[in-house]
Amino acid sequence: xxxxxxxxxxxxxxxxxxxxxxxxxxxxxxxxxxxxxxxxxxxxxxxxxxxxxxxxxxxxxxxxxxxxxxxxxxxxxxxxxxxxxxxxxxxxxxxxxxxxxxxxxxxxxxxxxxxxxxxxxxxxxxxxxxxxxxxxxxxxxxxxxxxxxxxxxxxxxxxxxxxxxxxxxxxxxxxxxxxxxxxxxxxxxxxxxxxxxxxxxxxxxxxxxxxxxxxxxxxxxxxxxxxxxxxxxxxxxxxxxxxxxxxxxxxxxxx
Amino acid sequence: xxxxxxxxxxxxxxxxxxxxxxxxxxxxxxxxxxxxxxxxxxxxxxxxxxxxxxxxxxxxxxxxxxxxxxxxxxxxxxxxxxxxxxxxxxxxxxxxxxxxxxxxxxxxxxxxxxxxxxxxxxxxxxxxxxxxxxxxxxxxxxxxxxxxxxxxxxxxxxxxxxxxxxxxxxxxxxxxxxxxxxxxxxxxxxxxxxxxxxxxxxxxxxxxxxxxxxxx
Numbered sequence: 001x002x003x004x005x006x007x008x009x010x011x012x013x014x015x016x017x018x019x020x021x022x023x024x025x026x027x028x029x030x031x032x033x034x035x036x037x038x039x040x041x042x043x044x045x046x047x048x049x050x051x052x053x054x055x056x057x058x059x060x061x062x063x064x065x066x067x068x069x070x071x072x073x074x075x076x077x078x079x080x081x082x083x084x085x086x087x088x089x090x091x092x093x094x095x096x097x098x099x100x101x102x103x104x105x106x107x108x109x110x111x112x113x114x115x116x117x118x119x120x121x122x123x124x125x126x127x128x129x130x131x132x133x134x135x136x137x138x139x140x141x142x143x144x145x146x147x148x149x150x151x152x153x154x155x156x157x158x159x160x161x162x163x164x165x166x167x168x169x170x171x172x173x174x175x176x177x178x179x180x181x182x183x184x185x186x187x188x189x190x191x192x193x194x195x196x197x198x199x200x201x202x203x204x205x206x207x208x209x210x211x212x213x214x215x216x217x218x219x220x221x222x223x224x225x226x227x228x229x230x231x232x233x234x235x236x237x238x239x240x241x242x243x244x245x246x247x248x249x250x251x252x253x254x255x
Numbered sequence: 256x257x258x259x260x261x262x263x264x265x266x267x268x269x270x271x272x273x274x275x276x277x278x279x280x281x282x283x284x285x286x287x288x289x290x291x292x293x294x295x296x297x298x299x300x301x302x303x304x305x306x307x308x309x310x311x312x313x314x315x316x317x318x319x320x321x322x323x324x325x326x327x328x329x330x331x332x333x334x335x336x337x338x339x340x341x342x343x344x345x346x347x348x349x350x351x352x353x354x355x356x357x358x359x360x361x362x363x364x365x366x367x368x369x370x371x372x373x374x375x376x377x378x379x380x381x382x383x384x385x386x387x388x389x390x391x392x393x394x395x396x397x398x399x400x401x402x403x404x405x406x407x408x409x410x411x412x413x414x415x416x417x418x419x420x421x422x423x424x425x426x427x428x429x430x431x432x433x434x435x436x437x438x439x440x441x442x443x444x445x446x447x448x449x450x451x452x453x454x455x456x457x458x459x460x461x462x463x464x465x466x467x468x469x470x471x
Contacts, residue, residue, distance in 0.1 A: 103338065103346075104353030104391070111342045144378050 011127035023131055024124050027154035030133035031080035035210070036167035036201055037066060039077055039137035040177060040194060041149040045187040045218015046139030047228075048077040049194035051167070051202050054209040067215045067227070071096035073106050073140050075217050075225035079167035080134030080154075088132060092116050109140040113150035113158040121156025131155075135166040140225070141218045169201035176200055187218040191228055195236035196243050212237060263295030268320055272440020274402030275305060275316035276410075276430050277373035277383045279395055280423045283451030284373040284381040287427035288316050289402065289435050290443035301443045306457075310335045312450050313351045313374030318400035323368035331355050348374040352384035352391055360389025371397045375450045402434035402441035409433055424449060432465040 008014050009022030016022060037050040050066045068076045068089040076092060078085035095115045099107040116138075124131045135153045142148070151166065152158045162182055165173035176197045182190065191214060198212055214233050217225035228236070272293045277286040288305035291298055305317045307328040313335070317324035331354045339346045352372040359366060373383040385397040398410055410430055418426065424447060431445045445460040 102353065102357065103350040104356075105347060105349050108342055108344075114341075 012124050012129070012131055013127040021124065021155075024155045027080075027131040027133045028135075031135045031154065031166060032168060032170070034079040034081075034134075034167045035207065036165060036169040036173055036198065037077045037079045037137060038163070038165040038173050038177065038194060038197060039139050039149050039151070039161070040163040040180070040182055040190055041139065041147045041161065042182045042185040042187060042190045042218075044147065045141045045190075045216055045220060046075070046147045046149050047187055047190045047194045047216045047218075048075055048137065048139060048214070049198045050077050050079075050213040051169075051198045052211045052213050053207050054211055057209075061211065065213060067213050068092075069225055070112070070138070071100070071107065073142065073217065073223050073225060074109060074112065075139050075215050076136050077139075077213075077215070078134050078136040081132075082134075084132045085134040085136060088116060088120065088134065088136065091119050092138070106140075106142065108142075108145070109138060109148040109150060110160070113138050113152060113160075117152045117156050117158040119156075120152060120154065124154070124156055137161075137164060137166065139217055141221075141223050143219075143223065147218060169203070172201045173197055187216050187220045188232070191216060191232060192236045192239040195233075195240040199237075199240040199244055212240075262297070264297040264299055267295035267297075269294045269299060269322065272402070272438065273305060273318040273400030274398070274406070274431055274434035274438060274441040275318050275371055275400045276398045276403075276427050277316055277371045277396060278414075278418075278423050278427060279373070279381040279383045280418055280420050282380055283375050283420065283449065284383055285420070285423045285427050286314050286316050286371070286373050286448045286450075287431050288446050289400075289431055289441040290446060291435075291441055292321055293440050298442075303443075304446050306446050306448045308332065308455075309351045309355075309372065310339065310346055310374070312345065312376065312455060313348050313372065314448050314450065314455075315351070315355065315373070316371040316399065317368065318370070319368035320366070323366045324370060327355060327358050327366070327368060327370060330358060345376060347376045347378060348372065348382040348384065349379075349393075352386060352393075356384075356386045356389060356391040359386050363389045369399050371399050373397075373450070375452060377452075381451070398430065400434075400441065402438035405437040406430050406434045420449065420451070428460060429466055433468065435465070436468065436470075 008016035012023040035051045035053045039048045070092040096107045123129050131154045138150045149161045151164045163177040214228040275288045290302050292300035292303045309332050335346050355370050369387045375381050435441045447458045449456045
């Protein structure tokens, strides 16, 4: 669906003759250039996995994280322009904090997702500003409502999901996610599968080194969003690497 | 004429002198209030319902300045309407209580009202919150208003955990009757509201149907 919108693509306040807002579509392309992030909802929680490309060996490990904490019970994984994403994370944090201040309890995830989506949408209405160049996935767990997963894209729409992927390998990641029976899995099982999917969709040729970011929120963390503990992460990465080797081996056998 | 004082009801602030009470049982709450509104020594309304709805299953009991209490209740009723539309579900009792508390605390120097918030929601069942002075605390039961001073002993002695809905209703009626007997600023009829998962039930008990004690 790629086309040039000559003349109708200079500002977000202009429709093209075929009813498109090109600035928003270009913003979505910016997300597609970024490395992949996935979020999957299972029986008792939500797991996020991000393929964080390392552009230089001089980078400090763990810097420029792409998974954020929004309040204790909500996590956010992003793809696209990282600076835009950071500013939206602040917006989400303020929304969650104000809600708690006004109403005395944790913000329901659907409401947070609606509020941030409305904010993102506002930037698609005016020529004085540009749309946000990032998509993000929000996840939370609550003992009454269970696990929840929502994704917001630069157009300002929010969708609820069982599993979703954003970034350059989102199609490949979606295919892998669809193979999972996530509704029957626990977080501990899912963590390994998420690591595996990130390793699968990572392109060794085009992008060299990457760092895997894993986080979860669920019954296993008592409803708090946290980065996956080191030992669980190592086990998940080992499982991912071993699964890939197995697939490589089996490919050779078929020859 | 020189030296002639005007009637109190012209100059005195209208207060809901009041006795109010709310108590939680397994599956709901019972709220109760008297019906006297006084301006100094004059009773300006003898049948006022001080149990005000904030939402379908959340009520508050008003005490202190009638105007302040009613205004807070109306504001929170509006805010909860908007809030429940935004989150697309029934609001939590805690949310209602927090909204009341936020107003009571922010304007505590200007306002003179104490609201007890009680109701039922699907997460935590029946809940009672006290918001006196701008604090927020959940309690098994709460009493308030000028008449409450006379019944602290009674409620402390008679309250037991695990009372049924009917026992709670009797507890509320007895407490109100005792307070209305002794407090000059409380009297009239007793209003009782019972809220549970299935229904919200409002009842009036007329003066001569209230329980009587040794002196009657």
